[in-house]
Amino acid sequence: xxxxxxxxxxxxxxxxxxxxxxxxLKNEMDAEDAACNAILKGYEHLDQLKNSYKxxxxxxxxxxxxxxxxxxxxxxLPGNEKVEELLKPAQDNYSELWDVVQNLKEEYRxxxxxxxxxxxxxxxxxxxxxxxxxxxxxxxxxxxxxxxxVLKGKxxxxxxxxxx
Amino acid sequence: MTxxxxxxxxxxxxxxxxxxxxxxxxxxxxxxxEKREIPQKEEVSQKKxxxxxxxxxxxxxxxIILLLSLSIHDVRANIFDFFQHTLMDFLQHDLEENTEDYGxxxxxxxxxxxxxxxxxxxxxxxxxxxxxLLVKITAPTDIEFAENITFDYYxxxxxxxxxxxxxxxxxxSCELLEVSRERPNVATYIVNMVLEQELEVGTEVTACFKDxxxxxxxxxxxxxxxxxxxxxxxxxxxxxxxxxxxxxSDMIFPYNNTTATVERIEVTPLGMVVMADISNFxxxxxxxxxxxxxxxxxxxxxxxxxxxxxxxxxxxxxxxxSRECSEENGKFYQxxxxxxxxxxNMNMVTGIYIEDLYIPVRENETTDSN
Numbered sequence: 001x002x003x004x005x006x007x008x009x010x011x012x013x014x015x016x017x018x019x020x021x022x023x024x025l026k027n028e029m030d031a032e033d034a035a036c037n038a039i040l041k042g043y044e045h046l047d048q049l050k051n052s053y054k055x056x057x058x059x060x061x062x063x064x065x066x067x068x069x070x071x072x073x074x075x076x077l078p079g080n081e082k083v084e085e086l087l088k089p090a091q092d093n094y095s096e097l098w099d100v101v102q103n104l105k106e107e108y109r110x111x112x113x114x115x116x117x118x119x120x121x122x123x124x125x126x127x128x129x130x131x132x133x134x135x136x137x138x139x140x141x142x143x144x145x146x147x148x149x150v151l152k153g154k155x156x157x158x159x160x161x162x163x164x
Numbered sequence: 165m166t167x168x169x170x171x172x173x174x175x176x177x178x179x180x181x182x183x184x185x186x187x188x189x190x191x192x193x194x195x196x197x198e199k200r201e202i203p204q205k206e207e208v209s210q211k212k213x214x215x216x217x218x219x220x221x222x223x224x225x226x227x228i229i230l231l232l233s234l235s236i237h238d239v240r241a242n243i244f245d246f247f248q249h250t251l252m253d254f255l256q257h258d259l260e261e262n263t264e265d266y267g268x269x270x271x272x273x274x275x276x277x278x279x280x281x282x283x284x285x286x287x288x289x290x291x292x293x294x295x296x297l298l299v300k301i302t303a304p305t306d307i308e309f310a311e312n313i314t315f316d317y318y319x320x321x322x323x324x325x326x327x328x329x330x331x332x333x334x335x336x337s338c339e340l341l342e343v344s345r346e347r348p349n350v351a352t353y354i355v356n357m358v359l360e361q362e363l364e365v366g367t368e369v370t371a372c373f374k375d376x377x378x379x380x381x382x383x384x385x386x387x388x389x390x391x392x393x394x395x396x397x398x399x400x401x402x403x404x405x406x407x408x409x410x411x412x413s414d415m416i417f418p419y420n421n422t423t424a425t426v427e428r429i430e431v432t433p434l435g436m437v438v439m440a441d442i443s444n445f446x447x448x449x450x451x452x453x454x455x456x457x458x459x460x461x462x463x464x465x466x467x468x469x470x471x472x473x474x475x476x477x478x479x480x481x482x483x484x485x486s487r488e489c490s491e492e493n494g495k496f497y498q499x500x501x502x503x504x505x506x507x508x509n510m511n512m513v514t515g516i517y518i519e520d521l522y523i524p525v526r527e528n529e530t531t532d533s534n
Contacts, residue, residue, distance in 0.1 A: 007193045014189050015181050032185045036192045043196050053489040097175045105383070116169075116176040123333065123486040130328075132318060132335040133358075133484070138381050144168065 006046060009055050010039050016056070016118040017063045023113045024067040026102060034070050038063035057124040060114070064128060100150050108143030115140055224325060280304065281376060285395040286352075290402050291432040292362075293501050295320070297355040297371060298341070299395065307376075307388055309343045309351035316375040316385070320357050324396050326372040334358045336484060336503075338373075358435070358484060358503050363399045370396045405510045407431040407525050411441075417521040420445055420455060427497060429516060429523070431461070433507040436471065438518065439499045442489075447496065455487075457500060461508075462515040462522070471502055481505065 010017075014035070021034035042059050049058050101112055114125045122140070126133045282302035289296040303309065318338050322330040336356045344350040355371060363369070372394045378386040411426035419442060427439040438459055445455075459472040461481075469481045483505040490497050515524045 003196075007196060010189070010193065014186075015179070018181055018185050019179065028182055028184070032182070032188050035185070036188050039189065039192050040196070051490055053491070095175065095178045095180070097172070098179050107381075116172050117179070119173075121487065126335075127333050130331075132337075134335075134337040135381070142381065144172070147172065148168065 003043065003046060005052075006043055009052075010042070010059070013056050013059060014039075017059065019113055019117045020060050020063045020110075021067040023102065023109050024064065024106075025071055030070050030074075031067070034067040035063055037066045041066065054124075056118070057120055057128050060118060060120070061128045064110075097147075097151075100147060103150070104143055104146055108139050108146060111136055111139040112143040112147065220327075227325070281389045281391060281393060283373070283393050283395060285371075285397060288397060288402065289434070290399065291406070291434050292401060292430065293359045293432075293437055294434045294503055295355075295357040295359065295369070295399075296434075297395075297397075299353045299355055299371075301351055301353060301376075302347075303349045303351075303376065303389060305349050308348035309340065310378075311340050312379050313340070313376065313388065314338050314353075314380060315373045316377040316380045316387075318355065318371070318373045321370045321372060322363070322367060324368055324370060326370065326392065326394055332357070332359065332361065332363075332369070334486075356503075358486065358501060365400055367399045368396055369399050370394045405433065407510060407513065407516075409516070409523060409525070411439075415518075415521060415523065417519040419457075419519070424498075426518060426521070426523070429518075431510070431513065431516070431525075433504075433510055435501070435503040437499065437501050438472075439497055440518075441495055442498045443495045445496070455498065458517070458519050459500070459502075460517040461513050462517065463512045464514050465512070468517070469508070472500065481508075 017035040017038055018031055021038075022028070022031035025031050025034060038059060042062050045062075049055060101109060101116075104112060110129060111125060114120045114128065115122075120128065122133055122136050125140075126136045129136070281304075284300040284302075285297055286300050287298040301309075307313075315338055319326075319335050320332040321327050322332055334357045336358050338353055338355045341352045341354050343352075357371075372392060374392045375387055376389040376391075378388055407430065409426070409429040411428055413425060415426035416423050417426070417440075419440070422444040424444065425441040427441050428437070429439070430437045436459075438457065440457075442455075456474050457472050458474055459470075461469040461471060463469060470478055471481055472485070473480055481504055483503040485500060485502040488499045488501070490499070513525055515522055517523075
């Protein structure tokens with residue numbers, strides 16, 4: 001991939017980088033920083049990308065790693081402050097499904113975001129998260145079941161029963 | 165994809181991203197356009213990766229010396245008495261039939277790993293895209309194996325040790341096959357991998373396992389034995405019977421409002437690979453348009469086995485599948501790797517349909533495109 005094409009590809013997938021980072025950090029400013037750091041890092045390491053078709057999972061992997069670094073730094077704050085208490089809550093104008101997804105357990109949340117929001121294949125998700133395909137499938141299944149239960153509780157259950 | 169999946173995908177499109185993020189991304193992209201230091205950065209990163217490589221070699225050498233100096237306890241579990249427990253049985257092969265009819269054999273291998281959790285690689289069935297391993301595990305006596313006990317993490321690497329840089333993608337499952345009646349701390353697992361990349365025959369492959377855990381995917385997993393174990397074996401296919409078709413310019417089929425050409429097809433008793441030249445398809449449509457294929461096997465009795473279908477409701481003869489795209493010499497290729505849920509008898513296959521293109525596998529039939 002040429003560096004001139006890089007910016008164009010980043011523009012195409014920018015929202016997915018943000019959503020990945022937010023799912024890990026649950027904080028808007030940190031998620032923005034992680035996504036932008038990933039964009040810079042991806043540019044610097046563009047030569048490591050062997051296949052332009054793998055651009056999206058590759059850049060999402062970098063974003064995930066940048067988000068984890070920021071989270072690790074948070075945990076190292078002096079006085080062992082409970083950083084989660086300082087986090088800005090999610091905006092009201094996020095979609096209801098997004099809010100429900102953010103309340104899933106992290107291991108299910110990441111897989112659900114990558115599958116439904118980032119449109120990654122099961123194989124690509126396994127590569128990004130460095131877990132086996134079987135684990136991706138079981139976490140996705142559990143995440144899906146939890147989403148169904150929660151959305152049912154919010155009064156949208158009938159529509160999903162009909163869909164089934 | 166189920167209807168719930170489709171609905172969730174539709175709902176996932178409606179997420180408002182903060183405007184501050186858009187501004188930050190624009191600023192970042194402007195910085196990149198102004199960037200002029202790329203050649204220097206590339207030189208620095210090359211030097212750093214060389215130093216890292218030397219460090220990794222030194223650490224691996226020290227680990228090997230340390231391992232060799234440890235004593236390995238030779239523990240052999242009793243063989244199960246009442247039935248034959250081979251991979252052929254697991255792959256739904258009739259034990260009374262001759263394995264040569266299917267062109268598949270299992271190879272007995274005996275490989276040990278370190279104590280506290282003894283792992284023995286007993287059998288392997290390998291074709292160009294599938295690996296099945298039969299692994300016998302002996303745990304400490306206070307552990308009784310059950311279906312909800314497996315490894316928190318497992319993977320395959322090229323080489324003799326765990327190396328994240330040599331990770332092979334495709335680790336699929338690690339399932340309990342059976343538990344010894346006399347010793348419930350001894351069990352046999354089937355580990356499966358669907359290879360997406362080509363491996364040279366004779367390459368050493370290492371299966372790695374980490375942390376034996378009860379209910380690893382539940383809300384409260386219980387760590388039973390902490391540690392990492394590995395089993396190294398040579399990648400040598402045991403599947404001898406396969407159909408291999410090299411494509412040519414006549415093998416054209418309709419593909420998403422354009423056409424594609426068969427590059428290569430391989431069918432083994434365990435699965436198949438379909439590789440097509442899709443250079444006519446616009447690359448900016450990837451991830452947007454439906455690029456599914458219809459693939460069917462025509463059997464000698466006239467029936468057809470549906471392998472891939474455009475219709476999500478169709479029942480397909482697929483355990484799992486994956487797709488990979490690549491570019492080579494200016495051409496674009498799509499490769500579908502499919503694993504069958506059970507072995508098929510290759511003698512029963514007379515032809516392959518890719519969309520409406522028919523490719524015979526027996527000489528007295530002809531290719532036909534409707």
